[in-house]
Amino acid sequence: MAETIRHDRTARQLRLLSDALDSGRLGPVRRLVNTLSPAEIGNLLESLPPGKREVVWGLVDAEDDGEVLLHVGDEVRESLIADMDPDELVAAVEDLDIDDLADLVDDLPDTVIDEVLKSMDRENRERLEQALSYPEDTAGRLMNPDVVTVRADTTVDVVLRYLRLRGELPEHTDHLYVVSRRHQYLGRIALAALLTHEPGAPINKLIDDEQPAIDVGETDTEVARQFADNDWISAPVVDENNILLGRITIDDVVDIIRDQAEHQALSAAGLDEDEDLFSPVHRAFRRRMVWLGVNLGTAFLATTVIDRFSESIAELVALAILMPIVAGMGGNAGTQVLALMVRGLALGQVGASNARILLWKELRVALINGLGLGTVLGLIVWAWFGQPMLSLVIASALTINLLFAATAGVLVPLTLKRLGFDPALAGGVILTTVTDTMGFLVFLGLATVILLG
Amino acid sequence: MAETIRHDRTARQLRLLSDALDSGRLGPVRRLVNTLSPAEIGNLLESLPPGKREVVWGLVDAEDDGEVLLHVGDEVRESLIADMDPDELVAAVEDLDIDDLADLVDDLPDTVIDEVLKSMDRENRERLEQALSYPEDTAGRLMNPDVVTVRADTTVDVVLRYLRLRGELPEHTDHLYVVSRRHQYLGRIALAALLTHEPGAPINKLIDDEQPAIDVGETDTEVARQFADNDWISAPVVDENNILLGRITIDDVVDIIRDQAEHQALSAAGLDEDEDLFSPVHRAFRRRMVWLGVNLGTAFLATTVIDRFSESIAELVALAILMPIVAGMGGNAGTQVLALMVRGLALGQVGASNARILLWKELRVALINGLGLGTVLGLIVWAWFGQPMLSLVIASALTINLLFAATAGVLVPLTLKRLGFDPALAGGVILTTVTDTMGFLVFLGLATVILLG
Numbered sequence: 001m002a003e004t005i006r007h008d009r010t011a012r013q014l015r016l017l018s019d020a021l022d023s024g025r026l027g028p029v030r031r032l033v034n035t036l037s038p039a040e041i042g043n044l045l046e047s048l049p050p051g052k053r054e055v056v057w058g059l060v061d062a063e064d065d066g067e068v069l070l071h072v073g074d075e076v077r078e079s080l081i082a083d084m085d086p087d088e089l090v091a092a093v094e095d096l097d098i099d100d101l102a103d104l105v106d107d108l109p110d111t112v113i114d115e116v117l118k119s120m121d122r123e124n125r126e127r128l129e130q131a132l133s134y135p136e137d138t139a140g141r142l143m144n145p146d147v148v149t150v151r152a153d154t155t156v157d158v159v160l161r162y163l164r165l166r167g168e169l170p171e172h173t174d175h176l177y178v179v180s181r182r183h184q185y186l187g188r189i190a191l192a193a194l195l196t197h198e199p200g201a202p203i204n205k206l207i208d209d210e211q212p213a214i215d216v217g218e219t220d221t222e223v224a225r226q227f228a229d230n231d232w233i234s235a236p237v238v239d240e241n242n243i244l245l246g247r248i249t250i251d252d253v254v255d256i257i258r259d260q261a262e263h264q265a266l267s268a269a270g271l272d273e274d275e276d277l278f279s280p281v282h283r284a285f286r287r288r289m290v291w292l293g294v295n296l297g298t299a300f301l302a303t304t305v306i307d308r309f310s311e312s313i314a315e316l317v318a319l320a321i322l323m324p325i326v327a328g329m330g331g332n333a334g335t336q337v338l339a340l341m342v343r344g345l346a347l348g349q350v351g352a353s354n355a356r357i358l359l360w361k362e363l364r365v366a367l368i369n370g371l372g373l374g375t376v377l378g379l380i381v382w383a384w385f386g387q388p389m390l391s392l393v394i395a396s397a398l399t400i401n402l403l404f405a406a407t408a409g410v411l412v413p414l415t416l417k418r419l420g421f422d423p424a425l426a427g428g429v430i431l432t433t434v435t436d437t438m439g440f441l442v443f444l445g446l447a448t449v450i451l452l453g
Numbered sequence: 454m455a456e457t458i459r460h461d462r463t464a465r466q467l468r469l470l471s472d473a474l475d476s477g478r479l480g481p482v483r484r485l486v487n488t489l490s491p492a493e494i495g496n497l498l499e500s501l502p503p504g505k506r507e508v509v510w511g512l513v514d515a516e517d518d519g520e521v522l523l524h525v526g527d528e529v530r531e532s533l534i535a536d537m538d539p540d541e542l543v544a545a546v547e548d549l550d551i552d553d554l555a556d557l558v559d560d561l562p563d564t565v566i567d568e569v570l571k572s573m574d575r576e577n578r579e580r581l582e583q584a585l586s587y588p589e590d591t592a593g594r595l596m597n598p599d600v601v602t603v604r605a606d607t608t609v610d611v612v613l614r615y616l617r618l619r620g621e622l623p624e625h626t627d628h629l630y631v632v633s634r635r636h637q638y639l640g641r642i643a644l645a646a647l648l649t650h651e652p653g654a655p656i657n658k659l660i661d662d663e664q665p666a667i668d669v670g671e672t673d674t675e676v677a678r679q680f681a682d683n684d685w686i687s688a689p690v691v692d693e694n695n696i697l698l699g700r701i702t703i704d705d706v707v708d709i710i711r712d713q714a715e716h717q718a719l720s721a722a723g724l725d726e727d728e729d730l731f732s733p734v735h736r737a738f739r740r741r742m743v744w745l746g747v748n749l750g751t752a753f754l755a756t757t758v759i760d761r762f763s764e765s766i767a768e769l770v771a772l773a774i775l776m777p778i779v780a781g782m783g784g785n786a787g788t789q790v791l792a793l794m795v796r797g798l799a800l801g802q803v804g805a806s807n808a809r810i811l812l813w814k815e816l817r818v819a820l821i822n823g824l825g826l827g828t829v830l831g832l833i834v835w836a837w838f839g840q841p842m843l844s845l846v847i848a849s850a851l852t853i854n855l856l857f858a859a860t861a862g863v864l865v866p867l868t869l870k871r872l873g874f875d876p877a878l879a880g881g882v883i884l885t886t887v888t889d890t891m892g893f894l895v896f897l898g899l900a901t902v903i904l905l906g
Contacts, residue, residue, distance in 0.1 A: 014801070014802075014804050014806050014807075015804065015805070015806050018806035018807070037682050037683045039681070039682035039683065039684075040682050043682070043800060043801065043802060046800075046802050047797070047800075047801070047802035047803065047804075047807060048807070049807060049810045049811075049814075160648060163648045163649050164648070164649055164650065164651060166649065167649055168645070168649060169645040169648070169649060171684075172627075172684070172686060173645055174625075174627055174644075174686070191627075191644040191645065191648060192621070192622040192626055192644065194648060195613060195616045195617070195622070195644060195647060195648070196616050196617055196619065196620050196621060196622060197617065198617060227707070228492065228707050228708075228711060229490050229492035229493050229496070230490045230492065231492075231624075231625075231704035231707075233625060233627070233686055233703065250686065250703050250707070251684035253707075254680070254681050254684075254703070254706075254707065254710065255681075257707065257710055257711060257714070258681060258710060258714075260714075261710070261711075261713075261714025261715075261717070261718070262714075262796060264714070264718050265714070265717050265718050265721075265792060265795070265796060266792050266793070266796065268718075268721070268792070269788045269789045269791070269792035270785075270789060271789055271792055271793065275793065277793060277797050277802060277803070277811065278810070278811070278814060279814075281814060281817045281818055281821065284814070284818045285817075285818045285821040285822055285825075288786070288789055288818065288822060289822055289825060289826065291785070291789065292782060292785055292786055292822060292826055293826065293829075295781070295782065295785045296778070296782060296826060296829070296830065299777065299778045299781050299782065300778070300833070302777060303774055303775065303777065303778060306773065306774045306777070307774050310770040310771075310773075310774060313766070313770050313773045313774075314767065314770045317763040317766050317767045317773075318763075319773075320759065320763075320766045320770075320772075320773035320776075321756055321759045321760050321763060321766075322756065323773075323777075324752065324755060324756065324759070324776075324777060324780070324889070325749070325752045325753070325756060327777070328748070328752050328885075328889075329745060329748060329749060329752065332723075332744070332745055332748045333741070333745055335722045336722045336723060336724055336741055336744065338722070339718060339719050339721070339722035339724055340719070340724065340728065340730060342718070343715060343718060343719065344500070344730055347496060347499075347500075348467070348496065348500070349467075349496060349499050349500035349730060350500065350730070351467050351468065351500075352468070353467050353468050353471035354467075354471070354500060354501070354502060357502045357731070358502075358730065358731070361502075361731060361732075361734060361737070364734045364738075365734050365737045365738045365741065368734065368738040369738050369741060369742055369745060372738075372742055373742065373745055373746065373749060376746075376749070377749065380753070436777070436781075
């Protein structure tokens with residue numbers, strides 16, 4: 001119910017816009033689009049098939065172009081950029097914040113970058129070069145160098161006068177940073193504190209020196225975790241000498257959290273979170289082909305196991321009918337354990353210190369499930385084929401395969417992680433290879449020994 | 454690489470703690486634990502097996518108990534609460550914010566709730582009752598009634614004096630809200646604006662009336678989307694008469710975004726995002742049994758298809774060896790389409806207006822993949838079994854099953870959504886039922902007609 005209500009709103013916008021586009025009346029489309037925030041326009045463009053997408057992109061206010069480019073996936077961004085001439089691009093991106101511009105640089109044509117650099121003053125050019133010198137996915141890339149700093153040896157009154165002279169504060173400023181003469185980070189002062197203290201209050205009484213600064217080389221995942229765990233709105237970034245370099249704000253962190261969530265959900269299916277819903281067919285098929293090719297390879301592994309037992313199958317066709325159940329149930333059970341482990345690894349909840357206890361728990365769960373479902377399955381098979389020994393074989397095979405599934409579900413992601421691979425991406429393929437192969441092997445093997453031996 | 458570095462930190466904490474626990478020296482454990490934020494303590498407790506978990510829980514500073522309870526999943530929370538006596542519980546929760554307390558109420562024993570209600574003043578009691586009157590998962594439950602309001606017909610100076618008198622502001626206050634005499638929401642004033650304008654400036658010149666207020670009945674998903682898309686730090690909540698009721702802040706929204714991401718990743722495997730890594734075995738097995746039982750039922754569907762062709766299999770055992778490949782590849786390809794669709798539906802990018810175009814794109818991708826992989830598969834099968842007609846059959850069956858997979862991948866989630874079901878939860882089961890059943894049917898059917906007919 002809640003799902004439906006929530007969805008109605010965006011879906012309605014989409015339908016309205018789609019109708020207006022179909023009717024060819026671009027005036028209403030333009031008005032509709034430009035009531036949206038850049039992120040909403042980005043979402044809308046992602047939902048439009050090529051053709052319509054270019055039409056709507058042409059109707060977006062030029063001043064929003066840069067922000068919209070920041071809010072779409074890599075693939076869609078490339079297609080939008082390909083649609084703009086260099087002058088438009090320069091105009092779109094030259095007013096962006098330094099950290100946002102650094103995000104886009106890789107996707108811009110060289111001529112546009114040159115033009116943008118020329119249009120900047122020296123200070124901003126140096127800031128951009130600085131930002132680009134940090135590796136992607138680190139705090140250095142995320143931070144904005146635009147911060148307001150004050151000294152400790154002054155009063156609220158002086159700071160207020162300074163701020164009034166300065167005028168506007170950078171977006172999402174909730175704290176001013178207190179620095180030493182050498183620009184070392186000493187602590188922060190909440191805007192709220194400035195507002196609730198008497199003008200004469202000394203600044204050094206208001207300093208909160210509890211918040212740790214973020215190291216410029218910290219990964220964005222760790223930055224996101226700290227923000228989420230500590231309810232931060234912004235945090236200072238320093239270098240190894242504690243010199244204040246910039247500031248990270250929660251809005252950029254929210255984007256990281258959303259990207260990581262998408263990555264986890266999509267990579268289990270071998271997809272990239274930047275995949276465009278409407279990728280050109282030649283592009284989509286090539287990427288998926290790789291994934292399906294890998295899966296085809298592992299499927300052959302399972303197949304060679306079945307091949308070993310072709311005589312048994314020829315003798316008792318019921319084996320061919322029932323073997324997918326044993327393999328498939330192992331896959332389902334293992335996928336459950338894998339999903340729990342991938343989440344645990346992402347949250348840092350799973351490690352060498354508790355892996356053994358987890359495995360033990362999952363083995364017990366698998367044993368009980370195997371005995372329970374095995375009994376049900378055995379009874380059905382008995383009723384169907386009238387062979388009590390066959391039902392004993394399938395019940396035992398199911399139980400054993402669930403034990404293998406639990407073991408693989410715990411150990412495969414841990415091993416991948418230790419080897420530096422992404423457990424969310426490769427875990428599923430390896431797991432189902434184990435559960436398919438072992439499922440066929442155990443069931444057909446037991447059947448051959450017990451029924452046909 | 455980045456993954457490893459990030460993970461090191463939490464893993465190291467965990468190992469240190471685990472070692473200290475094993476050694477029985479609780480002093481260091483207590484010190485270690487109480488340097489962490491409540492969210493980090495929550496994460497830590499989730500990662501500890503029962504036994505150790507209770508020990509560490511006992512060492513957490515009493516004043517953090519309430520906040521920690523807010524930061525763990527439902528299951529872990531129940532186990533922690535079961536471990537406390539009523540007095541401890543009352544002390545832990547009575548100082549929480551109203552919105553947080555409302556979150557916990559369902560999990561508290563009645564005696565504790567009575568005690569907490571008695572300890573509150575009338576105003577807070579009414580606020581709590583008010584909060585509980587809104588349905589879960591709506592803005593009403595998320596909001597905090599503690600807001601700072603000002604009138605429009607005054608000056609910066611007067612507001613500053615009022616704030617100094619008032620003292621501390623509620624956490625994460627970045628705006629004051631301007632209300633009418635009847636407490637209707639008129640707009641907001643940034644703290645930054647108060648700091649950067651002259652004392653004599655009239656408040657009504659500083660008002661930002663662009664930010665829409667959130668309706669108290671809005672779903673939390675939609676609230677999260679608006680925050681993320683508009684880079685909000687906080688937003689006002691109003692009733693249907695535009696009366697200001699409270700304020701939602703980004704820290705609570707970040708929790709929602711993380712919960713929803715977990716839901717999407719785990720529900721595809723039939724798991725609940727509140728599942729405890731160390732659920733007691735009897736609990737874990739029961740829940741998983743339901744999911745595996747459903748999968749067992751659908752597996753039988755596919756099995757009955759194979760049963761129809763038992764004579765063909767007896768005649769040509771190669772069919773039994775190869776049939777899992779056709780079914781499995783269909784499942785893999787369909788899961789990719791499903792994952793894209795589930796994300797698109799969650800972001801509101803997919804609807805009736807573009808479903809047809811998406812289906813058409815996916816069918817073309819499936820056709821090319823089917824022909825490409827079918828050729829590879831056909832050649833391998835030819836080399837293996839030396840039967841050209843068998844390779845023709847399996848190549849055709851694969852192509853046809855990929856077309857079914859693409860169709861199911863697009864239509865199943867759309868249909869589930871329209872019927873009010875969660876596409877992330879039920880989509881996978883239905884999809885693999887289609888790809889298994891159709892895979893066996895098409896392959897065995899074609900083989901029977903062409904090879905054995």
